[in-house]
């Protein structure tokens with residue numbers, strides 16, 4: 001079967017792989033979303049890696065599913081403290097290979113009802129639902145209004161928050177505005193940083209005692225000023241990935257959201273899709289085998 005595989009330099013290339021033989025259900029991949037975390041691994045990941053975890057798939061019996069590529073144990077101290085993504089078992093990949101392939105095996109599939117290709121949004125929304133529990137209600141600044149930022153705006157608005165959006169790109173700010181976010185520069189109770197380069201812009205806008213949630217890997221070369229954290233007694237926290245409970249909740253939420261527009265490309269055009277994403281020309285790239 002065809003798959004996009006990282007070569008010895010971590011560069012993606014289309015390759016012919018044997019049928020997936022791992023444990024779990026055989027899933028035919030209908031579509032797989034390109035995640036910021038996939039792009040981070042390009043040029044770094046080990047040879048042979050097949051990326052992709054935002055899968056809309058089909059089981060042999062015809063049932064539409066998505067899958068959980070990592071699963072916490074649910075019973076260790078970290079899991080019980082709500083930090084499931086730091087659980088030792090969470091490191092283990094539950095899919096073989098990744099979603100940028102024609103077929104895969106998955107030990108943890110999640111039925112998605114009639115979502116069809118929109119199932120590629122279940123994992124990103126599950127990550128947001130889990131992180132949102134750490135964000136106090138009130139006025140919330142969303143930094144970065146790409147696809148993930150737009151989902152954040154809607155999830156926060158749905159629970160009654162006053163959402164303020166920030167993005168260096170006027171068109172993206174406008175998109176967030178259409179979803180009900182304000183765009184002024186007033187102080188906020190909390191900030192969600194979906195583009196971690198914006199962390200330093202977010203900190204001075206958060207009221208004393210407020211919360212700053214880091215939702216994306218920060219670039220290595222961006223220094224963070226902790227002076228504001230200290231003087232305003234801010235709570236700085238991270239949230240990464242999702243839990244099984246949030247996956248289940250996300251299936252229902254996705255059907256109610258206004259989903260960001262998608263650029264769909266075949267696996268053969270993987271490199272092109274990555275470039276569109278990197279240049280910010282595509283809000284969300286989805287590959288179909």
Ligand SMILES: [Zn+2]
Pocket residue numbers: 035036037053054123124
């Ligand atoms: Zn993702």
Ligand SMILES: [Zn+2]
Pocket residue numbers: 072073074075076077078079080084087088089
């Ligand atoms: Zn655990």
